[in-house]
Amino acid sequence: MAKFVPLPSVESSLRLFGGHMRTVAGGWSFFEQKHQAFELMCVIEGHQTTQIGNLKPVVYGPGDALIISPGTLHINFNTSSTEPMTYICFHFNIESLELKSEIISSIANTKIDSTNELAQTAVKTAKEMVTCSADKRLNAEELNLRVQIILLNFLYFLTHNFTRLNFKSNPKYSEREAKVARSVATIIENSVEDNPDHILNISQICHSLNISSGYGHRVFKKVYGITPLHFVEEQKYRKAKLLLGSPEYSIEEISYMTGSNSLSNFSKQFKKWSGLTPSKYQQQVLHKRKVTAINKSGYFE
Template identity: 55%
Template sequence: MIYGTGEVLIISPGTWHVNENASQQDSMTYITCHFDIGDLELKAEIISKIANVVFSSDSFFAKETCKIAKKFIQISADKGMTLEEQRLEIQMTFLEFLLLIVKNKDKFSESTAKYTDREAQLARSLATLIADDLKSDHPSLSSFEDNCQILNISTGYGHRVFKKVYGITPLHYLEEKKYSKAKILLGSPEYSIEQVSQMIGAQSLSSFSKQFKKWSGSTPSKYQQNILHKRSVTTIKGSGYFE
């Protein structure tokens, strides 16, 4: 794909890519923003409507996206804000970007849907099976092959459809859900780390500790200490916890 000044390209997750300057003499400057979205339906909407399409500089989407990018730069360069304030401002600006997409999805005429209604339905069904299993206090974590059998499709086809619609593999989605659940449980003082390990379906406490450190860069015990310390409050009667 060739794109130039003021043009915008949203690259679908998992798409191998590299940027090269088409000119041998002129310099090239561009802005790259890496982001992820936990909401699968919104992720699918973005992939379907605008991913892997070059939007010309005079298009509605390119103009609005450039405004967001400039706000990112302004926030990052503002020495009057703390790092925490900058992060929050960038997050709020990014939410504005997502809201822009949702409100104006009918204006993205440059793109065509990249998957069929049947593929979208199958992907949603697979995501639901994965998420529902993990909601249990003792998840069985059925294999992806088992879930595909429930829907009477092959494992290979199910994998391709899921990746096509959501831009991530089923395993990646499962890991995201497990990590989110683990963080919530570790933030509750009533659960031990071993209980949390069992409630996300980890094979052992050791494997859970290793996996959580890969996810967060911190051990479960350290994460739990930090989050509970933040939630600790002092009252007249003593200390307590709040959500």
């Protein structure tokens, strides 16, 4: 009897930006900043100090790593006033709320010592990205894919090893808070997917869960590192990209399917999200998906 093995349907949004390796002089510092994404910092030589909000400064050296959670104010500077320092950093955002909350709860904003397997994997990941980026033999598309693969391998390592490496010694939120945040996220996801014409009101969502609006906002950001409104935008952007990849819908139809009140507003918002107009994005996606039939056999190359 033939064996049937179904393959999973995959819809993924993965973003990586601001990555670089840099050697800085003694006394170097970078202004206070925050991002709506995680930031991985790895020290290669010297020592760096990262001040995260009102927390105790984190001092880390060669082989150590630090993952800064989204929306966290922080300042980075060379611990030494005279000696140089080399570091690698990159920012990344992922669609999986479960993985986001796991990282924030277990390992974010805490020094990961060089003796820890996670730090070793993080440094290896960062160095591989630098090596690929410096490889002149790779064209832009090849480099893009290679870097994504490297990041996905790192994320897989995290997902696969959270329990084994026992990172959860000091969780940053309670089970109840996680449940509340997940409930808010589920309502938002369902509304964006099934009822785009409905104007999402976070206060009403919180009321339906018998919690105050202020508590709902605080808990959501605590668990996921972003505000509920930012999550709404992420979901609309994800849906818009998915629909633009399908030739059966016009851009005007997609604008209404994502809850926009006009084509003009949708175009402006999409360009703000992606840096491209909807038509330009659609052209790029559909061009990449062109296939050629082999002798009209139904197989494609």
